[in-house]
Amino acid sequence: MWLICDPVLVNGVACKNPGSVKASDFHFRGLHMMANTTNPLGSGVTPVTVTQLPGLNTFGISMARIDYAPWGINPPHTHPRATEILVVLEGSLEVGFVTSNIENRHISKVLHKGDVFVFPVNLIHYQKNAGKTNAVAIVALSSQNPGVIPVANAVFGSNPDISNDVLAKAFQTSDDVISNIRFKF
Known part of the structure; x- marks a missing residue:
């Protein structure tokens, strides 16, 4: 049964005792709200990982909403414990990743509403709003604690x-x- 691992740590997070689990451990509210994009990068991320949603622990999944101001970026980064899949909900995004050394190929594409793109685990990747209006994407990650x-x-x-x-x-x-x-x- 899930969560029967107390007091074991999974990806650095303690599993809950099944007897103390409550509905709020499996519920997150707020993914419909735009994140603050008034920063130098012009983007904001609303994560839903095991930190925000304890019920994710041991399930191997998480997600996030990313909001982009016009020309805003989610700067080059990696997720050491997860592959990421992104779907564009609004706007257009230039996305890309760099393959590992020695090849170091830059794989990139401009995505539009409804398009999906995958970033392989631990490769450096980024997104940039390619338009003059706000853009929104949802990402799913193959770890409850993907790291960034x-x-x-x-x-x-x-x-x-x-x-x-x-x-x-x-x-x-x-x-x-x-x-x-x-x-x-």
């Missing part, structure tokens, strides 16, 4: 910092450029 690693935040916002000389050499630029970018994170 935004590439720029991980590289330039790590704590403690990755040293400037390492990043300058990796990006083939100067320490000053790295310092300027890091300041934004």
Whole structure:
């Protein structure tokens, strides 16, 4: 039976005792509401993972709503524990992912309302609103706790910092450029 794993951790989340489960563990309200897109990226994500919906634990699924202002982006990121499938509900999105090293192929497509696209597990991927109106997408993920690693935040916002000389050499630029970018994170 589901959830009979107390006190076992699954993907870092403790399973609930079946005797203490209640309806609210299986219910999430609010996916119909637009997320705040008034940020520098122009996007907002409303996640529905095991954190928001405890009843997902051990089921291997989660989802999210992503809202995009005109030209807004969901920046390059990875999900270390999940494949993602996206469906466009409103607007048009440019989407893409990069295959693994050595090939590093950029696979991309412009999607329209009703189109679906898959991002393979742990590959860097992104979405960009390709239109002049708001766009909305729903994603499903193959883990109750998919994790998210935004590439720029991980590289330039790590704590403690990755040293400037390492990043300058990796990006083939100067320490000053790295310092300027890091300041934004």
